[in-house]
Amino acid sequence: MGRVRDVVRFDVIRTLKKKAFWFTSFAPPLIMLTIIGISYLSNQGGKNAGQEQAAAYARIAKIAVLDDSGLLNKRLLQSRKIALEPNIATGIAAVKSGRLDAFLYYPHDLVRGGVKVYARDMGITFSPSYNSAAVQLLRQSIVTTIARDISDRQALQILQQPPAVTAVTYRDGRSYNALAQMVAPGAFMVFFLTIVILLSATMISSTTEEKENRTAEILLTCARARTLVWGKILSIISLGLIQVSVIAIPLIIYLLLFPKTLTLPGGVSLAQIPLDPEKLLWALAFFIGGFIFFTTLVVGLGAMFPNANEAGRFLGIAMIWAYVPIYIVPLIINSPHAPMVTIFTYFPLTAPTTALLLNTVGALSPAEAIGSLAVILASISLAIPFAARSFRYGALEYGRRLGFREIWQRN
């Protein structure tokens, strides 16, 4: 154990001293914050510009209509200073000549024919609002007409603007918000996939570096291959925990300080996320199990190759399996017991992500969880001796890649 601790100490400290590690740790949250910030500012700017433009347009635009449907309210048209055209051809000609900014045609059968808009081009941002203006005019006309027969103000308001909806759903007699339930276990899945990709380079270089530097042979006289491999695995896990902390701790602190400010899509407040202990335990088990499995596998595979470049090309194929289950998310949500989902749940390379996804959507039964976790643990127990043998024999092969058969057959 002492040797393992020494390997972990050396590997972790030297990695923490590298700028690249901190760059990859801080880059994802910073990029995410930057994108959210830019998106927010852009939306706000676009919204304001759009509103200003629409207001200006309403004041200056010259619009005419031809109403064969009979649904447009004449007073409303007059109040908006919207003229009437005698036929479609004159309306289109007026737009083409520049006399009108827009000509709106409402046919007799609006349900089938729809509204036709002929308008001067105003650029990609503004031109589509002719369409909404046309629909809005029709809607307000109908509401104005109906309003004569309705005395209830609230009913009128609802006609003009649908009310907000707040849903409370129940499962097993208890209040159950499916979206909110997904947040906490889903975070483990996001962390798992993030850490696998962030640490992939460290995983690959952890053994190839010692092979490239020609230090592996000396180290093998100081510690057993299995000890060194455990040291590598625990180093990467420690670094993974540091990276998760870098992402998670600021978020947790923010939540503690401003619990009501963050709201997810669907109106779920982060301060009110339900924490289901069973789901969280499974999520933690699959997060740790999956991370150890991929780390061990990559450490072992990396030791087969003469250098990190060659290893990287091959290992990309192995790593991508962690992401493959993302492509069957709709199937996992709608049909969690479909054969493909079952295969992915028990196939070692896809099991961690699939189980984390199933757990996130609340479709992972205890039997499936135990079975999938057993597959991952069995895979780890095979991957560790493989990694140790690969490191031991790969360390002596500086110029070529070892084959799987060669690793198992050597004595």
Place this chain on the structure above:
Amino acid sequence: MHTETIVDVEAFQMRFGDKEIIHDLSFSVNKGEIFGFLGANGAGKTTTIRALLNILQPTAGTLMVAGTRYSPSMAAMLGYLPEQRGLYRNEPILDTLTYFGVMHGLNWTDAKTRALKYLKQVDLAGKAKARFATLSGGEQQKVQLGSTIIHDPALLVLDEPTEALDPVNRALLLDLVTQHRDRGATVILVTHRLDEVEQLCERILILKDGVRAVYGHVDDVKKQFGGRALNDIFLSLHQKGAS
């Protein structure tokens, strides 16, 4: 007079697939001597060393270090400089030397103290925080040797230690080896450099195509070959048709 041995190899055989690399090799290394282990490229020297240090498993025979099969738990007594060697290219040399000291049984504080002392001894104290890759070739070799001897091992196994060294650094390295021998350490020197062998070694073994061709005290070997120099003996053994 009874001589205590530190390495005992008996009927060692090594096969890789159908190819026999080492055939029935037996020899021993005495405590406190510098032992020359010679042979042309591909003779099986490195394979023998790797089997002795338990990096490779022998096909047959026994290879003992200090009366037992070598295991990493004996790292404190071993300093090994492999033929294909290097250190962490992007780490400060002080950190690397400290780590290798720790891996050979020292605690972190002691290892760091010894690393600093060694760097001072070889005029590299000012570069303790420099990355290995930024050092000159000669400086890198000094650090490399330091990583082998920092823990003051009882057995030094040096595979081609002076390869690619300039005369100044070569002399420095051989001086360090001699100092270690004088302090009671045993040295196995794997080399092609017969002048080094004549200068340093008490006994030698010449391996030819995996078979022991010559083994014994340097003076006895020379007598056996009519008083010829080791270089001539080595060449005559490797001339076409020599057996």
